[in-house]
Amino acid sequence: PVIASIGYTPEDVAKLGPLVERAGVDGIEFSTHYVGFDPKPVAEVAKTLRESVEIPIFAKLSPHLPDIVPFAKAVEPYVDGIVAINTYGPTLHIDVETGKPLLGGRYGYGWLSGPALKPIAVRCVAEISKAVRVPVIGVGGILCGRDAVEHIMAGAYAVQICTGAILEGPGIYGRVAKEIEEFLREHGYDSLEDIRGMALKWLPEKPLRTVALAPEVDVERCTGCGICERACVYHAIEMVELADSRRKVAKTVVEKCYGCGLCVSICPTRARYFPEG
Ligand SMILES: Cc1cc2nc3c(=O)[nH]c(=O)nc-3n(C[C@H](O)[C@H](O)[C@H](O)COP(=O)(O)O)c2cc1C
Ligand code: SF4
Ligand code: SF4
Structure with a gap:
């Protein structure tokens, strides 16, 4: 046509x-x-x-x-x-x-x-x-x-x-x-x-969120690359050792997190996510 x-x-x-x-x-x-x-x-x-x-x-x-x-x-x-x-x-x-x-x-x-x-x-x-x-x-x-x-x-x-x-x-x-x-x-x-x-x-309809929500980490997916730790300007991410394997993974320091979502966007293995989905 x-x-x-x-x-x-x-x-x-x-x-x-x-x-x-x-x-x-x-x-x-x-x-x-x-x-x-x-x-x-x-x-x-x-x-x-x-x-x-x-x-x-x-x-x-x-x-x-x-x-x-x-x-x-x-x-x-x-x-x-x-x-x-x-x-x-x-x-x-x-x-x-x-x-x-x-x-x-x-x-x-x-x-x-x-x-x-x-x-x-x-x-x-x-x-x-x-x-x-x-x-x-x-x-x-x-x-x-x-x-x-x-x-x-x-x-x-x-x-x-x-x-x-x-x-x-x-x-x-x-x-x-x-x-x-x-x-x-x-x-x-x-x-x-x-x-x-x-x-x-x-992309469900939902009201704009006005409170900071801290991303969580799927430790199975986290490779410990540290990209998110370096990217977070609020220093709200620490690398911690898993007790059973001594493998390092990212952990969010909830009190410091502003919920900006940068770490969720840049994590190469999609290990970081907002708990709301
Ligand atoms: C040089 C140029 C001329 C354009 N002229 C028109 C136009 O006359 N009418 C129109 O509706 N869109 C026009 N557009 C917009 C395109 O149709 C299109 O909507 C827009 O560029 C986004 O698509 P793209 O990223 O594939 O270029 C023009 C775009 C370019 C780059
Ligand atoms: S960017 Fe992703 S894979 Fe890398 S340390 Fe952070 S959470 Fe783990
Ligand atoms: S959401 Fe923003 S402030 Fe919170 S840990 Fe990720 S990069 Fe840091």
């Missing part, structure tokens, strides 16, 4: 939508490039395009930090799917040789895409997937099959690649599709349905 991508205002999409529909495309993605906090302008574009064409339409959302869900819910009644996410910005990159902004935008600013965008994109895909019933299409930082799998595990029904294709050329699409197939085969999955949204069960 051919999907046309258009924008940005209600007037624009009312004019462009019917034109690309008559040209024979199978669907239309629209973006607004709106980065404010009010979902209404984005919903207005969705509604206008819905009333202007018959073919499926998809809303492409910007990251809308900190909460993209109200935007997804606002467009959901009008669209057949949601594409997440557009670039994040504005951002600034300075050439330290000249002291000048390096990015090509008119004011020296640019918009972030590619690998640095992926964690934001995957988070948005997961949160939208939990909140709406229409399919979500993931985009942001996909350069290989495993990146695409990450989006799919966050709930994506399909993925897009932009920066990777600019850098590598159109061959990236076939390569990534092949790598996704290889991933499924190597991990014993029969189809994408086996992995779609599989991460969502680990």
Whole structure:
């Protein structure tokens, strides 16, 4: 199928939508490039395009930090799917040789895409997937099959690649599709349905925690490498000897721990975990 991508205002999409529909495309993605906090302008574009064409339409959302869900819910009644996410910005990159902004935008600013965008994109895909019933299409930082799998595990029904294709050329699409197939085969999955949204069960709705919780250590998994001890800026980790084997393992000093989670993130053997799961 051919999907046309258009924008940005209600007037624009009312004019462009019917034109690309008559040209024979199978669907239309629209973006607004709106980065404010009010979902209404984005919903207005969705509604206008819905009333202007018959073919499926998809809303492409910007990251809308900190909460993209109200935007997804606002467009959901009008669209057949949601594409997440557009670039994040504005951002600034300075050439330290000249002291000048390096990015090509008119004011020296640019918009972030590619690998640095992926964690934001995957988070948005997961949160939208939990909140709406229409399919979500993931985009942001996909350069290989495993990146695409990450989006799919966050709930994506399909993925897009932009920066990777600019850098590598159109061959990236076939390569990534092949790598996704290889991933499924190597991990014993029969189809994408086996992995779609599989991460969502680990992201339950819960109130933001405001008290420090100290991570625990699975001593069977701990190799005693000491990485967490060196990383903890609060000196809340000590290496202690296990009584039976004299093997050294990490131990959290609960009174000093701020619950920042750094040690959980960097432990190479996943030996550290928060007791809440
Ligand atoms: C050079 C460039 C131009 C882009 N132009 C558009 C655009 O016109 N409309 C749009 O919705 N997104 C546009 N994007 C955003 C991409 O479609 C995509 O959402 C974003 O770059 C994240 O995906 P990626 O990491 O695979 O690039 C553009 C991105 C780049 C890098
Ligand atoms: S980083 Fe992990 S494996 Fe290494 S000492 Fe800490 S808990 Fe043990
Ligand atoms: S959660 Fe943060 S403060 Fe607590 S032990 Fe780990 S790194 Fe240190």
